[in-house]
Amino acid sequence: MLDIPSSVRVDVEALLAAQNHMGVCDAIEQYAPVERPETMTTPHLPKVAGIDSTVPPPAHTAAPASPSPAPPSSPEAPGAPGALIQDRLAGWVSDLTTLHELTERLARTAVMDDALHEVLRAGAALVGARRGLVVLEPADGLGPDTTVGLGLARADLGHIETVPRGATSYGRILDRTDGTGEPEVHADLLSEAGLDPRHREVAARLGYAASFALPLATEAAGRLGAAVWLYDEPAEPVERQRHLVGLYTRYATEHLARLLELERARTKSRTIAEELLPPRLPRVAGVQLAARHRTGPRGGGDWYDALPLPEGALGLAVGSVTGSGASAVAAMGRLRASLRAYAVMEGEDPVAVLSDLELLLRLTEPARSATALFAYCEPALRKIVLAGAGHSPPLVIGERRTEFVETSLSAPLGMLACWEAPSVEFSPEPGETVLLYTDGLLHRTGDPMDRAFARLHAAAAGVPRTIRDDPGAIADHVLHTVLPDGLDAADSDEDVVLLAARFE
Incomplete structure (x- = not known):
């Protein structure tokens, strides 16, 4: 039996959760350490500014090359429980820091258009995409309905809108009964057998080969719209990226719901004043x-x-x-x-x-x-x-x-x-x-x-x-x-x- 020092002693189930890439919030909530360590053995992490490097910035999501393994006798060898736990904890802290900074940046927006652009930028960083669009279409039908793009000109958005609604990721999300559910993932659009011909033509014209779409909906706010991020090459976000962007979009939906209510109140007040x-x-x-x-x-x-x-x-x-x-x-x-x-x-x-x-x-x-x-x-x-x-x-x-x-x-x-x-x-x-x-x-x-x-x-x-x-x-x-x-x-x-x- 391994003699693990008390300074790195954790619950075995927490270790298994970390090895399976469980989301940081879920793992921390379900598998708390059995006791507080006597001394902190994790090195002090540098202060993170901006988007943390743990979220890959390029347009693809290929896994980085694995570092050279340390000698088996080294305490930092991959097989050493202390090193593995230390890496996982560092990743969790980095994820939390990234989410904290992104949600703080979103909370500072006071206008709907600014908030939608911020959601697109943050989501692109989290899933490793370069372009995207948000379609705002509240389920109550009271509007406002709008489409905002990231890295897409107005003409590009016009091309995308020529694709039949049922053939687009955001269209299928918005046409669902509750507007919620699983994300729409298309890892290789151009090779999909059932892809609409018009969608294939627009994707080739605009130069995107994959997409990842999420509903902007929560139980409290209802369905507000959908967000789609586009990849230049065939790709899809890994499980950890999906988990992080899911946490972010849930918070973003609540923030957008508050801005939507404020925007509607302002519009009503302006309309009444103009009518008088x-x-x-x-x-x-x-x-x-x-x-x-x-x-x-x-x-x-x-x-x-x-x-x-x-x-x-x-x-x-x-x-x-x-x-x-x-x-x-x-x-x-x-x-x-x-x-x-x-x-x-x-x-x-x-x-x-x-x-x-x-x-x-x-x-x-x-x-x-x-x-x-x-x-x-x-x-x-x-x-x-x-x-x-x-x-x-x-x-x-x-x-x-x-x-x-x-x-x-x-x-x-x-x-x-x-x-x-x-x-x-x-x-x-x-x-x-x-x-x-x-x-x-x-x-x-x-x-x-x-x-x-x-x-x-x-x-x-x-x-x-x-x-x-x-x-x-x-x-x-x-x-x-x-x-x-x-x-x-x-x-x-x-x-x-x-x-x-x-x-x-």
């Missing part, structure tokens, strides 16, 4: 209109309106309700609808319109405040009368001037017991554009308000002559100049509204 805004701008003789609206991920209370009034007049309004989320969107809808009613009844007096709006807000929503600006325009006379309640002044953009309209300083609606401020009147010249906007445009810059106003003025003054006759192009130029580096489209807690009116 004008579906189209009116056509009024003597003036051209354009509007731009950017909303935050939670939905905000910024709004705009343009409505034709009696005798060829036009009412223009922008405003912002405090708060965010569904309650702010609902309050915005109520406030905009009320302003439209007051504008029809007494639009020629903007102060009276805002006074009525302030009274309504104070009586119906005493815990909320709002800013608003209403302008009564007579395009035939090129005359504008406006009043503002805590709102930023409009900006006049023309050939000879770019300046802010001087308005009286006033408090927002709902802040005082009785709101009232004098109106101002001005006349834009032919070809000039009046730009109305909300404070979100200034807040998104991240600058102090004086610098944000200076940036807005510089952007308006720099509008090219070639686009000055197009209010939509003017609004786009101002938006992209004031908010560079894609900040005009990025998620932010601040809503942005621009309403441009060019007078002929």
Whole structure:
């Protein structure tokens, strides 16, 4: 009988499990050591950064060449129990480190598209593939349905989608009743006798010879989609690689389910906010209109309106309700609808319109405040009368001037017991554009308000002559100049509204 020192004594069944390449988590859970070693004999492993080398990076999965065996008398010989256990423990630690780093990287993603790309990259490293695709198709049918590729251009994905759905790995997974089950493995696609001719043609065109597909599904999250990794040569992942990628995809599915729920909530909020805004701008003789609206991920209370009034007049309004989320969107809808009613009844007096709006807000929503600006325009006379309640002044953009309209300083609606401020009147010249906007445009810059106003003025003054006759192009130029580096489209807690009116 072997005399095994207590420092390396383990349960025999654990050793057998290690020899059979049992997954690290299963083996550790089922076969714990009978007692804690007196001293740690395993050498201290170096800190692993990035993807651990135990996961093979090349596109094939051929086993590496075996190292030269040590002399039988050596304590590190393959037959020595201590060396075998040490190697297995080192492999388990390496696997756990790799999974920990990959799941941490995935957990840092906050957008569905970023998460799908991360799942593809991590899965490719775990199974030793170079390319792949994820098909997101939730089983509840509520969407969103999308396909994301790794190492595949949009045209390549289009070629793959021409293959009949039932002939693809992801199609068979998604068409299952529960969307779960065993992975789809095709170790040598081009030599398969029953392979669909179109699939064979696409595989040859794109240069892949094998595939490994897994469902993105758990009992709690249901079926979300399927992931497929493609090999350049005939190959398939070994049992250990399958076990690791299975653990990873189970975690990834739960993370994707949370992002999916958040994405759907954001989409609903955006849809409701857009439906509460004008579906189209009116056509009024003597003036051209354009509007731009950017909303935050939670939905905000910024709004705009343009409505034709009696005798060829036009009412223009922008405003912002405090708060965010569904309650702010609902309050915005109520406030905009009320302003439209007051504008029809007494639009020629903007102060009276805002006074009525302030009274309504104070009586119906005493815990909320709002800013608003209403302008009564007579395009035939090129005359504008406006009043503002805590709102930023409009900006006049023309050939000879770019300046802010001087308005009286006033408090927002709902802040005082009785709101009232004098109106101002001005006349834009032919070809000039009046730009109305909300404070979100200034807040998104991240600058102090004086610098944000200076940036807005510089952007308006720099509008090219070639686009000055197009209010939509003017609004786009101002938006992209004031908010560079894609900040005009990025998620932010601040809503942005621009309403441009060019007078002929």
